[in-house]
Amino acid sequence: MILRTHCNKVKLRKTKKNLNSIIEAIKCTMNPFDDTIDKDTLFNISTGKAASKEVADFLLNVKTAGYQQKLNFISECSSTPARFDKPIKRNKICNFASQCMTKLLSTKDKNKKVLLKMERSLKKN
Known part of the structure; x- marks a missing residue:
């Protein structure tokens, strides 16, 4: 006891x-449970920013799009057996991380360009 x-x-x-x-x-x-936030808008909980229309549409329809691609792949493989060995087309992923700011900068020697990309911090404070 x-x-x-x-x-x-x-x-x-x-x-x-x-x-x-x-x-x-x-x-x-x-706070995702706050009464003052818009219930029809998709928010990034970690930043508090609202998702763009493109991100919201992608995230809300990703399951349907994946199912449709599966059906397309099955039908292509059944009609053309050689299709099974070919690579599957990659989809453009549009989520909160892909919406980070990017900027292309030129260096002093003008032949070299640098891509700056602002990303979220993965390290906990």
Whole structure:
């Protein structure tokens, strides 16, 4: 009985710690449960920015597009058996990460160009 009580206290402590970390994460980012946000707009929870129309359409329709591509691949393979060995066309992915800012800069020697890309930080502060 004492062991069970101790285990429950440890479990409760872990649960409280996890809950507090979730609350802190929501405070540092965007609260997805806030009543003031637009319910018809897709938001990036980590940045609080609204998705562009292109990103929202892609993310909301990705499952349907994938299913359609699967059906196309199956029909192509059944009509042309050699199609199975050919590479599958890659899709342009349009998500929050692909919408980061990019800028092309020229260097002093004019023959070299550098692409600057602003990306989110993967390191936790």
